[in-house]
Amino acid sequence: MEGFSMKFNERIFFHPDSGKIVGLVADALSEDRAFNDITSLITIPNDQIGKGLFRFKSSGILCGIDIAKLTFKRCSTEIDFNSLYFDGDSVDEGGVVAEIHGPLRSILSAERVALNFMQRLSGIATLTQRYVEEAALEGDSQVVDTRKTTPGLRELERYAVRCGGAKNHRDTLSDGILIKDNHIMAAATRNISITDLINLVQKERPHTLKIEIEVDTPEQASEAVLAGADVILLDNMSTQMMIVIITDSHDGIIFEASGGINLSTIRSIAGSGVHIISVGALTHSAPALDISLDIVPV
Secondary structure: OOOOOOOOOHHHOOOOOHHHHHHHHHHHHHHOOHHHOHHHHHHOOOOOEEEEEEEEOOOEEOOOHHHHHHHHHHHOOOOEEEEOOOOOOEEOOOOEEEEEEEEHHHHHHHHHHHHHHHHHHHHHHHHHHHHHHHHHOOOOOEEEOOOOOOOOOHHHHHHHHHHOOOEOOOOOOOOOEEEOHHHHHHHHOOOOOHHHHHHHHHHHOOOOOOEEEEEOOHHHHHHHHHHOOOEEEEEOOOHHHHHHHHHHOOOOOEEEEEOOOOOOOHHHHHOOOOOEEEOOHHHHOOOOOOEEEEEEOO
């Protein structure tokens, strides 16, 4: 597929499903009626050539540059898109990340869709980097995302998280066993304890999958540890409570902190000794990064 031959390092390596990505771009262009851009069709001659610069209006982490390229190529194969930075690169305010040259009508018709992809993904990557940097100030917890992604865009948004320096939690419900509060409540209505629930999962799970369980009290955490859970998700707990639970547990248990974590709290949470910090805000609350396409004289 056009556009995914970039030099990724191991941290952000991306294997796109070409059919899926092409389909997303095609759907986005169709949604915007890019091939019926009435303003450009009326005001710009079909043979007018243009040149544009993609410029960061604020500093951040680039993500989505090749998806932008694919978007323009989808509108016109005569467009030349020259990337000056790669996904995962840090770009200063005012930095030009790409140059574009070709039929101006097609450039302007694809502009908004290309920018939407790049601004959204760069915004996620930039916010993610801030969380990663804050967590690194205390301890060595691994920051990960959650499944709180835009429907249909999970693959791209989780890629943006990796570009920002974090890692991905389970991608789908089939990728890992995570017993959450509603599973525990559903079991309790049948008089099944946390211990019995974990024993049930141990008997039925594929041998390759760990058992993770969400708890919100020290008592639940202790029961889950004794029952043989591999990963304990400490949900919406104070830092002090997490420290006590982790200190009182034997080695080998992986602890994850989750729930309401933000940039002002992640540093202290990392200092508690948790191994993983999952942050839904990386994808559900990231603001789009301000990136512009400026048309310049040819």
